[in-house]
Amino acid sequence: MRRRSMLAGVATAVGGMIAAGSGSAGASGARLGLGDYRLVNLAHVNDPDRTNVYPGDPEFTLTTITTVPTDGFYLQYAQQGEHTGTHWGAPAHFNEDQPHADELEAEDLFLPAVRIDVREQAARDADYEVGVEDLKRWERRHGRIPDEAAVVLWTGWEERWGTPAFFNYDADGRMHQPGFSLAAVQWLVDTGRLGRRGALGTDTFSPESALDEEYRVSKLLYREHRISLEILANLAELPPTGAHVLVGGTINRRGSGSPASVYAFVPKR
Amino acid sequence: MRRRSMLAGVATAVGGMIAAGSGSAGASGARLGLGDYRLVNLAHVNDPDRTNVYPGDPEFTLTTITTVPTDGFYLQYAQQGEHTGTHWGAPAHFNEDQPHADELEAEDLFLPAVRIDVREQAARDADYEVGVEDLKRWERRHGRIPDEAAVVLWTGWEERWGTPAFFNYDADGRMHQPGFSLAAVQWLVDTGRLGRRGALGTDTFSPESALDEEYRVSKLLYREHRISLEILANLAELPPTGAHVLVGGTINRRGSGSPASVYAFVPKR
Numbered sequence: 001m002r003r004r005s006m007l008a009g010v011a012t013a014v015g016g017m018i019a020a021g022s023g024s025a026g027a028s029g030a031r032l033g034l035g036d037y038r039l040v041n042l043a044h045v046n047d048p049d050r051t052n053v054y055p056g057d058p059e060f061t062l063t064t065i066t067t068v069p070t071d072g073f074y075l076q077y078a079q080q081g082e083h084t085g086t087h088w089g090a091p092a093h094f095n096e097d098q099p100h101a102d103e104l105e106a107e108d109l110f111l112p113a114v115r116i117d118v119r120e121q122a123a124r125d126a127d128y129e130v131g132v133e134d135l136k137r138w139e140r141r142h143g144r145i146p147d148e149a150a151v152v153l154w155t156g157w158e159e160r161w162g163t164p165a166f167f168n169y170d171a172d173g174r175m176h177q178p179g180f181s182l183a184a185v186q187w188l189v190d191t192g193r194l195g196r197r198g199a200l201g202t203d204t205f206s207p208e209s210a211l212d213e214e215y216r217v218s219k220l221l222y223r224e225h226r227i228s229l230e231i232l233a234n235l236a237e238l239p240p241t242g243a244h245v246l247v248g249g250t251i252n253r254r255g256s257g258s259p260a261s262v263y264a265f266v267p268k269r
Numbered sequence: 270m271r272r273r274s275m276l277a278g279v280a281t282a283v284g285g286m287i288a289a290g291s292g293s294a295g296a297s298g299a300r301l302g303l304g305d306y307r308l309v310n311l312a313h314v315n316d317p318d319r320t321n322v323y324p325g326d327p328e329f330t331l332t333t334i335t336t337v338p339t340d341g342f343y344l345q346y347a348q349q350g351e352h353t354g355t356h357w358g359a360p361a362h363f364n365e366d367q368p369h370a371d372e373l374e375a376e377d378l379f380l381p382a383v384r385i386d387v388r389e390q391a392a393r394d395a396d397y398e399v400g401v402e403d404l405k406r407w408e409r410r411h412g413r414i415p416d417e418a419a420v421v422l423w424t425g426w427e428e429r430w431g432t433p434a435f436f437n438y439d440a441d442g443r444m445h446q447p448g449f450s451l452a453a454v455q456w457l458v459d460t461g462r463l464g465r466r467g468a469l470g471t472d473t474f475s476p477e478s479a480l481d482e483e484y485r486v487s488k489l490l491y492r493e494h495r496i497s498l499e500i501l502a503n504l505a506e507l508p509p510t511g512a513h514v515l516v517g518g519t520i521n522r523r524g525s526g527s528p529a530s531v532y533a534f535v536p537k538r
Contacts, residue, residue, distance in 0.1 A: 033302050034513065034534065039375045047371075047522035058334055058346045062521055065327055065350065068365045072484065074525045075362070077327045079348040081334065085519070093344070096337045102316075106308045106532070179418060214342065248517020250354070250528045253316035256343045257351065259519045263375070265303065 025092070037265040042245070043086035044233045046078075046259055050162035054067055055175075057081040082256045088199075088247045089228035089257035094218045099225060101255030108197045108225040110148040113264065114142070115238045119156035122178040126168055128155075129181035131210045137186070142240050145193040148244050152201035153180065154235040161203075168210075179209035182216050190268040194226055201229035201245070229262055242267045295454040306534040311514070312355035313502045315347075315528055319431035323474055324444075326350040351525045357516045358497035358526035359470075363487045368494060373406030377466045377494040378516040382533065383411070384507045388425035391447040395437055397424075398450035398478045404457070412510050414462040419514050421470035421503040422449065430472075430502070437479075448478035451485050463495055470498035470514070498531055511536045 044050070048060045060080040068074050083089060088109070091098030116138050121128045130153060135145070135190025145151060155178045160166040168176045180200060185207070188194040200207035200221050207228055208217035221228060229247065238245075313319070317329045329349040337343050354357060356377070360367030385407050392398045399422060404414070414420060424447045429435040437445045449469060454476070457463040469476035469490050477486035477499055490497060498516065516528025 005304070034306075037303075039379050041375045041520070043520065045371045045522055046519040046527075049522070056335075057344065062523075066325075068363065073363050073487075074365070075326065076351050076521060076523070076525060077348070078351060078519075078521060078527070082345050082347060093336065094342050096343070097328070102314045106310045107449070109530075110308050116315075190341075218342075246308075246515065246517075246532065248515075248519075248530055248532075250315040250347075250518065251312065251530060252328070252345060252347060253314055253318070254345070256345060256348070258315075261378075261517055261520060263515065263517075 009047045025056040032267055036268055038268055040234060040237045040264040040266050042229075042232045042238060042262040043260060043266055044158075044161055044231065046085045051085050052166040053081075053084060057084060060084045063228065080259060082252065082258050085229065085259050086231045086233060086262060087257050087259045088249055088262070089222065089230060089254055091222040091224065091226060092254070093228075093256040094215060094222040097168065098223055099249050101257060102253055104225055104227075109147065110229065111197065111199055111245055112146040113150040113152055113201070113238065113243045113245045114138075114145050115152045115154050115235060115240050117154045117240070118178060119154060122157070123156040126176035126178060127209050127211050128178040128210065130179070130184050131181045132184050132187045135184055147186070147192045148198045149193055150199035150201050150229060151188060151193065152229065152232065152235065152238065152245075153178070153203070153207070154238075155203055158203035158233050158235060161231070175210040176205040177210045179204065179212065180207050180217050181209075182212065182220065184218050185217050196222070197225040199229050199245075201232055203232045203235055204230070206230055228257070232262060237266065238264050239266060258259050288359055301536055303462040305537055307537055309503065309506045309533040309535050311498075311501045311507060311531040312529060313430055313500065313501050315354045315425075320354050321431065321435040322350075322353060326353060329353045347506055349528060350404055351521065351527050352499065353499045354528050355502060355531060356528045357391055357518055357531070358491065358499060359524055360491040360493065360495060361523070362497075362525040363484060363491045367492055370520050370526060373494055373496075373520075377496065380417065380466065381508050382417040382419040382421055382470070382507065382512045382514040383414050384421045384423050384504060384509050386423045387447060388423060388507070391424040391426070393447035395447060396478050396480050397447040398480065399448070399453050400450045401453050401456045404453055414457070416431040416461045417464040417467045418462055419468035419470050420457060420462065420499060421498065421501065421504065421507065421514075422447070422472070422476070423507075424472055427472035427502050427504060430500070431457070446473040446475075446479045448473065448481065449476050449486050450478075451489065452480065454486050454489050458489065463490070468496045468498050468503055468514075472501045473499070473502055476498055501531060506535065507533050508535060
């Protein structure tokens with residue numbers, strides 16, 4: 001039964017999210033048609049030569065299996081972990097009792113999005129943890145984060161993709177990356193900005209800083225129908241407010257997530 | 270340079286397609302907001318136990334690599350050909366001189382969609398080839414197929430998914446599946462219904478019937494920025510006109526396509 005839920009529950013209304021996104025995040029409130037949006041891909045090209053594989057994750061390879069001259073058609077064999085390259089994460093990734101990919105609904109993967117620019121702080125301190133005060137300061141400028149939003153950190157790490165600086169190991173072999181503080185995520189959950197659904201997004205490996213060695217942020221995020229969006233790209237094209245993100249990728253049986261294109265619908269104005 | 274094109278050319282206008290879709294396909298012509306659409310997933314769950322792998326394609330496996338009790342987090346290793354399960358195809362799949370996945374633009378993957386119901390013909394004749402007259406008859410009822418559309422055949426084959434009847438081998442080991450006739454696809458191309466971009470979609474393995482052993486339909490389709498949508502599901506939820514499809518999946522380096530979620534934006538009315 002579990003495996004059928006993505007199809008059975010597939011026809012879902014998107015109107016509520018849209019209203020929340022344009023109403024409460026400081027946008028104009030005017031109703032926008034599909035034609036008023038640009039489509040932006042927030043994913044890196046899925047390329048083994050440029051992919052920093054998380055320590056312990058399986059090897060990522062693309063192998064040419066057939067070619068047009070030899071076989072009549074061209075095909076690659078893709079072998080990769082579900083959290084390799086730009087990808088999304090399902091609740092079961094960190095919590096055994098929470099849903100797998102195929103237990104979610106389509107609308108869990110389509111969310112109003114805000115982008116929090118912390119590039120300056122992250123450049124100063126690679127262990128920077130975004131706190132409640134950072135989020136409140138952002139809201140004073142941009143308006144309230146919508147309920148059940150995708151809250152995306154723009155740390156600048158996307159510029160390091162494909163280089164050792166993405167891991168950012170120190171002399172002791174310890175990784176350093178910025179992320180959300182546990183307190184900030186707890187505040188997002190307590191106030192409904194992350195609700196039954198919602199997402200934490202980032203251009204790093206994961207929503208927590210590398211200081212959070214017990215992945216407490218991920219364990220809190222991945223409950224109910226909340227997801228992660230990891231190793232995002234092209235965040236200069238995502239505005240602070242007003243966009244919606246739609247997660248591509250496959251819905252794997254008992255999936256923990258999947259490599260994905262992540263699309264943003266960005267208002268043209 | 271090629272590998273960067275999905276990011277460099279990522280910010281693309283979707284307005285033109287929308288206008289074509291609602292104006293010329295017989296819809297009301299009223300401007301619809303995002304909130305006026307339901308989101309529908311047209312992909313099967315990506316499940317090795319239920320996946321009919323095309324003869325000669327590599328094995329599809331999902332392997333549990335880590336678990337929460339043992340490792341702290343849960344992850345699967347996915348190994349599959351780029352055209353396994355519900356997927357999309359890039360022009361280079363059949364034509365060496367045409368674009369790979371990472372040479373396309375985001376808007377090539379977002380198209381106005383029409384659904385042609387040929388379940389009755391396919392049930393009578395498993396080799397049924399949809400002809401120009403079938404398409405003209407459909408247009409007399411539903412209006413003109415939009416320019417640069419995704420033309421989706423609903424053959425009923427999705428009900429056979431996960432069973433030998435999807436291959437539909439005869440006693441001589443020959444496959445039988447319905448599809449587009451070469452003449453029909455040539456007409457779609459000649460008249461702009463398939464333009465520089467556009468798609469042929471189907472709930473079978475491929476847009477041609479199994480009689481087309483030289484894949485002439487695919488060779489004609491996969492030129493310029495035109496793509497395939499293959500092994501679609503849930504086509505009862507896709508209306509004959511008025512929807513748009515957005516292709517998920519990863520953009521692989523030199524990709525021939527990829528396993529994907531395929532989303533339809535379906536007007537609620």
